[in-house]
Amino acid sequence: MKQNFTVRQGALDGVEVFLSVARHRSFRGAAAQLGVTPSAVSQAVRALEARLGAALFVRTTRSVGLTEAGERFLARAKPAFEELLAASEVARGLGQRPAGLLRLSVPRAVIPLLLEPLIASFCKANPDVEVELSASRELVDIASEGFDAGIRLGQFVAADMVAVPLTPPFRSVVVGSPDYLAARGRPATPDDLREHACLRWRRTDGALALWSFNDHGRALEIAVSGPLIASDFSTMLGAAVEGVGLAQLPAPMATAALQTQKLVQVLEAYAPMMPGVFLFYPDRRQIMPKLRAFIDHVKNHTQAD
Missing domain, CATH: 1.10.10.10 (Winged helix-like DNA-binding domain superfamily/Winged helix DNA-binding domain)
Known part of the structure; x- marks a missing residue:
């Protein structure tokens, strides 16, 4: 009762x-x-x-x-x-004032891409703030888990969150190593992926993610198959570099490997746009100075770039 x-x-x-x-x-x-x-x-x-x-x-x-x-x-x-x-x-x-422990829930992949260049300068500018990064692929409830904010791809940010863009939108690209493409050939259309070894990503809900494409303005999703299933993009990137198969990754993750020619992009004409990476938190009225200082630091850094 x-x-x-x-x-x-x-x-x-x-x-x-x-x-x-x-x-x-x-x-x-x-x-x-x-x-x-x-x-x-x-x-x-x-x-x-x-x-x-x-x-x-x-x-x-x-x-x-x-x-x-x-x-x-x-x-x-x-x-x-x-x-x-x-x-x-x-x-x-x-x-x-900015002080105390700033706890951020982040995907492991964004730490070297986005946060490593920012954390050192932020800590120097805000000596009374301690930063804790909790790297997890899980979509945690930041309020109940005691986090000040989270960082995720835009499509995974809940509608009731305040979202601050950390990156502009970027494409989702299909990449493979030169050796793999020399042995298996380049796919010309998404349908050709049925004949290729594709590295797959398992979502936090347990489902295998489909590969997404933009076919002349029409959204297209394809179930692929291959020798490896991973739970994070970093593992897929490493496997693609080693020639295990093709991988579909956020473009910023593949940039360095593409520039050094460890990977080659294929199906460029079909690469869909993704909304980018966002920092998110529950309520604008509840924001503490430590988080406000971090948001301002991120904005200043991205504007300078």
């Missing part, structure tokens, strides 16, 4: 006033420190005593002293209240 719970109101009401009176041994002294009237101080203490069910002070016309209950309450309440004040200062500091 579902129970109804209510949050107890005013659990800390009067504690700061009590501590001030105990410190000064004076209601007037506490009132002066707190910037209120002695009557307001007296009312707050009476309300606290009523809520606790015990007298905390012995009052005379000449002095104010603590009862045994007051002494015990002071011994526990003073350090606890000081911890609350310290916690408030820590939270306030994190809310006012």
Whole structure:
């Protein structure tokens, strides 16, 4: 049976006033420190005593002293209240300047491509921020897992997230090693892939990803086959370089291997566009200075490029 719970109101009401009176041994002294009237101080203490069910002070016309209950309450309440004040200062500091631990959930493949050039300069510019990169192919729930933000290909970013582009859109390219193409020939159309060894990617939901193409403006998806199934693009890239088969990869991942002629692009006319890589986070209103600083750093870096 579902129970109804209510949050107890005013659990800390009067504690700061009590501590001030105990410190000064004076209601007037506490009132002066707190910037209120002695009557307001007296009312707050009476309300606290009523809520606790015990007298905390012995009052005379000449002095104010603590009862045994007051002494015990002071011994526990003073350090606890000081911890609350310290916690408030820590939270306030994190809310006012870039500081603390910045946790990012990222695919392993984007670390050398996007983040390695950025992290060193960001850390130097923000010495009070620690950066933690959690490399995973899983599409984690960044809020429930305690991440400040995530980085993913645009098609994997949920619609309710705030998304910041890290790259422009790029093509998805089919590549193979020169040795593989010399032995097996170049495919001329996507249909020719049925005669080729194709490296496949298993999605996080367990399904094998189809290869996507743009056939003169018409979206086309093909189920391919081959000797290797991988769960990340980096493994597929390495296998393609070694001549295991053809791979379909995000173009930025294959750029270096294409430039050094370790790989050759095929089916160029059919390469579809992908939306690019995005940094995403749950709510613009909840963004902390450490994340805002990282976003600004990324934007400045990409604009400079």
